[in-house]
Amino acid sequence: MSATEAPGAPPSAEEKIKAAQLIDPYNVSGEVDESGNVQAIDYDRLRDQFGVQPLTEDHLKRFEQVTGKPAHRLMRRKLFFSHRDFDKILDAYEQHGTFMLYTGRGPSSGSMHLGHTVPFLFTKELQELFDVPLVIMLTDDEKYLYTRNKNHGVQKKGQAVEDFMEFAHENAKDIIALGFDMKKTFIYTDYEYLGGHFYRNTSEFESLVTFNQAEGAFGFNGSTNIGLVAYGAKQCVAAFPSSYPELFGYKDYRYPDFDLEAKRRHKDLSKIMTLIPCAIDQEPYFRMLRDRCERMTDPHPKTSLILSKFLTALQGPGGKMSASDPNSAIFMSDTPGQIKNKINRYAFSGGRETLEEHRELGGNPDVDVAYTYLSYFLEDDAELEDLATKYRSGELLTGEMKKRCVDELQKFVADFQERRSKVTHEVMREFMQPRKLEYKGNPNPTKPVVKTPAMQKGVDGEKTEDGEREEGGKEGKMTKGERKAAKIAEKKAEKLALREKKEGEGAAPAAEP
Numbered sequence: 092m093s094a095t096e097a098p099g100a101p102p103s104a105e106e107k108i109k110a111a112q113l114i115d116p117y118n119v120s121g122e123v124d125e126s127g128n129v130q131a132i133d134y135d136r137l138r139d140q141f142g143v144q145p146l147t148e149d150h151l152k153r154f155e156q157v158t159g160k161p162a163h164r165l166m167r168r169k170l171f172f173s174h175r176d177f178d179k180i181l182d183a184y185e186q187h188g189t190f191m192l193y194t195g196r197g198p199s200s201g202s203m204h205l206g207h208t209v210p211f212l213f214t215k216e217l218q219e220l221f222d223v224p225l226v227i228m229l230t231d232d233e234k235y236l237y238t239r240n241k242n243h244g245v246q247k248k249g250q251a252v253e254d255f256m257e258f259a260h261e262n263a264k265d266i267i268a269l270g271f272d273m274k275k276t277f278i279y280t281d282y283e284y285l286g287g288h289f290y291r292n293t294s295e296f297e298s299l300v301t302f303n304q305a306e307g308a309f310g311f312n313g314s315t316n317i318g319l320v321a322y323g324a325k326q327c328v329a330a331f332p333s334s335y336p337e338l339f340g341y342k343d344y345r346y347p348d349f350d351l352e353a354k355r356r357h358k359d360l361s362k363i364m365t366l367i368p369c370a371i372d373q374e375p376y377f378r379m380l381r382d383r384c385e386r387m388t389d390p391h392p393k394t395s396l397i398l399s400k401f402l403t404a405l406q407g408p409g410g411k412m413s414a415s416d417p418n419s420a421i422f423m424s425d426t427p428g429q430i431k432n433k434i435n436r437y438a439f440s441g442g443r444e445t446l447e448e449h450r451e452l453g454g455n456p457d458v459d460v461a462y463t464y465l466s467y468f469l470e471d472d473a474e475l476e477d478l479a480t481k482y483r484s485g486e487l488l489t490g491e492m493k494k495r496c497v498d499e500l501q502k503f504v505a506d507f508q509e510r511r512s513k514v515t516h517e518v519m520r521e522f523m524q525p526r527k528l529e530y531k532g533n534p535n536p537t538k539p540v541v542k543t544p545a546m547q548k549g550v551d552g553e554k555t556e557d558g559e560r561e562e563g564g565k566e567g568k569m570t571k572g573e574r575k576a577a578k579i580a581e582k583k584a585e586k587l588a589l590r591e592k593k594e595g596e597g598a599a600p601a602a603e604p
């Protein structure tokens with residue numbers, strides 16, 4: 092059985108007979124009826140089951156009002172359809188000026204498919220609109236452990252740790268080619284980056300999750316390898332800004348420096364909120380995360396989520412486009428000819444059996460895969476609506492819908508490949524360098540968080556928001572003189588922020604040193 096013995100393994104023929112809808116990080120399948128037909132994923136049911144909230148017109152309005160820009164097509168069309176505490180992220184941005192974006196990819200192969208680009212395209216837009224820092228986690232460890240688990244412990248050719256590290260590098264280049272701004276983006280692979288404060292958050296988080304809880308969330312059992320059981324904690328704490336001190340201008344406590352100033356995790360960073368854009372399969376991780384944010388030594392605000400539907404498999408709306416089934420997916424490395432062939436041969440059609448029937452009764456764009464793909468990638472709302480109307484009336488034929496889809500995807504993939512060819516190993520390494528990120532956030536926050544003295548040039552040491560020296564600092568507690576100097580610096584920062592705000596240039600975001 093796939094879900095319990097080897098999470099993620101496709102269902103066997105027997106399993107396909109009558110099975111409930113199953114969505115988690117390792118399985119995506121609509122309900123299977125008695126004849127073995129896979130039904131479309133029921134997102135309303137899923138939303139209720141997961142207890143996530145619908146993204147409403149009010150959210151769109153508020154988003155547009157806060158950013159001053161129209162919402163992204165994926166939001167307008169409710170392909171990002173659900174959330175947790177999205178309102179709180181907008182509040183945090185309005186009031187305190189910044190938040191952190193976090194998303195990721197499990198490098199299961201050397202090339203990403205069209206579906207994987209969906210959360211990244213959306214994240215890129217959010218980063219541009221809000222001007223905030225972004226971390227992208229590449230889980231080479233997860234994919235290694237998962238693959239080995241799926242193969243019942245056997246390591247097949249091309250599936251060694253080093254192979255997944257290589258996939259992570261190739262995927263990092265794919266992600267960069269989607270157009271992220273290097274100044275505010277940090278990309279890392281787990282095998283390369285994990286340690287320091289990240290690892291301390293991991294250990295603490297691991298101590299808050301029992302085996303039974305991991306089993307419940309991910310369908311593990313006693314045969315699941317222990318690496319995979321423990322992995323979830325890493326994906327969770329990756330949402331904590333305190334896992335990445337260097338990105339905010341602080342020091343980490345790692346080889347080779349072991350800087351004593353950085354021995355303790357930085358409390359300031361635990362105040363920054365995080366938003367995770369992803370498809371809804373990843374939600375079980377973040378439910379586990381949210382339940383424990385407040386139980387950390389430095390409690391973090393509950394992480395916000397914005398969740399998308401799945402770009403469907405070519406075969407139809409019961410499953411997601413998946414790299415493990417090449418015929419279900421269009422890869423970002425596909426040639427124009429391959430794209431054309433896959434759409435023409437495999438894309439499930441909402442058209443009628445015969446031309447006459449189609450002309451008379453019309454087609455159904457809601458289940459038509461070519462139309463569905465256009466709804467993700469075609470920018471023009473009016474053209475999309477026109478295509479649907481003409482398809483429904485029978486004026487537009489399946490072949491014509493497919494052709495429009497092929498044209499759009501060929502262009503999207505060709506433009507991507509052009510940019511991808513320019514992403515060198517050096518460029519990739521620059522994105523992967525832990526360094527202070529440069530971002531401005533909201534130029535006019537209503538309750539700007541005062542910069543701490545540690546964030547002022549020339550003032551040594553680290554402080555919490557209430558102005559106390561962090562434990563474990565180089566010189567221990569602050570002296571009276573230091574405290575006075577810190578207070579003066581804080582007042583100065585306050586005045587400066589106020590002046591900047593008045594001048595309309597804005598105060599600095601909360602965590603920018």
Ligand code: TYM
Nearest residue numbers: 194195196197206207209210228369370373401402411412
């Ligand atoms: P992975 O590699 O399975 O998927 C990467 C991202 O793509 C989304 N996704 C899809 N979105 C739309 N249509 C599809 N057909 C489709 N297939 C996948 C996923 O939801 C994800 O957002 N464990 C994760 C890696 C990870 C991560 C994260 C993802 C680590 N930290 C934080 C999101 C957020 C994984 O294996 O993703």
